[in-house]
Amino acid sequence: MTSWVFYQGKIVPEEEVSISIRCKAFNYGLGCFEGIRAYWDEEGQQLYGFRLKEHYERLLESCKALYMDIPYTVQELCDFTVELLRKNNFKTTTYIRPVVYKGSNSLTPTLKDEDNRLVIYCQPLGSYSGKTELKVAVSSWRRITDNMIPPRTKATGGYLNSALASLEVLQNGFDEAIFLTQDGKVCEGPGENIFLVKKGKLVTPPLSDDILEGITRDTVMTLAREELGMEVVERSVSRTELYNAQEVFFSGTAMEVTAVVEVDRRKVGTGKEGEVCKKLRDMFFDVATGKNEKYKGYGTAVY
Ligand SMILES: Cc1ncc(COP(=O)(O)O)c(C=O)c1O
Structure with a gap:
C-alpha cells in the first residue's frame, strides 16, 4: 500500500521525497519538528487528531525562534494533517511527524537561507515503551539549556x-532517563515531561527549567485541577524529591501517561502505578478518543 506524505504543499507518495547528502538539515541538524497523535475510537469508528491546533502553534513558535518560517497558518496545517490521515486511510491510533528543515545544500551552517521545507509523515503507533510501569535513572548527561539549543523549540539537533x-x-538496564538541568534540578525525560505526587499535590518542573512545554503536560494539569480537584504546582524539583514522592509519572505524546515505579533503584511509593497516575491515564485516554463531552474540543474528527 502506498504511504502518503505531505511535502511542500502537496500530498505525494513517500518514495517521491528525498534529501541530498549535502542538505543542511542532515549535516548540521538544522530543523525542528512536532510529534502528534491521532486516536482511533473503535466504538465510534472515528479517528481524532489530538490538540492539533496547539501542536501547530508550537511548531510555528519553534520556526520563528529558529528562522525557519513556513508559509502556512495553524488552520492550514491542521487541514493538511486531516487530509493526509484520510489519504492514508488510517483506522488505528497514529503518530504524525511534521518536520521543518533547512533544505539548502550550501556548506555553511547558517540559518539565513530561505529554503525552509515542511514534510509530514505518519505511521500507526500503539504503546511507545511497551510497558505500563517504568524503572528509570537520572542520566549523567545534563539537559541542553535555553541558551544552547533551546529545548522548547523541539530542534532536531537537540535530540x-x-x-x-x-x-x-x-x-x-533501565527503561528511561531523567535529565537534570545544568544547575542540577529535575528537568524532564528525553521525550517526555515529569510529574510527582507530593502530599496530595501534583508537582512538575516549571517552563523556565529547560523543559519542552508539553501538550500532554498541559492536558494532565488541566485534568488534575478540573476533574480531580488537585492543586498543581509548577516549581523546581530536587533529585531526592523523586525518591520520596508518593508517585512519579511521565507525560508525552509518544509516552502518553506512564507510571515511574523506580528511580535510581529506589522504589517510588508502593512500587506500582499509583492511584493519581491511573486516574489521569484513564481520563486522558477517554479525552483523547473523544469519549469525554467536556473535552471534545481537543479532538479533530478525521472521518
Ligand atoms: C523533550 C520532550 N519533552 C516533553 C515532551 C512531551 O511533549 P508533548 O506532551 O507535547 O508531546 C516531548 C515530546 O514531544 C519531548 O520531546
Missing part, C-alpha cells in the same frame, strides 16, 4: 542530547 541520555540508561 542528540536525548539519545545520549537514553542510551546510557538503557545500557545500564
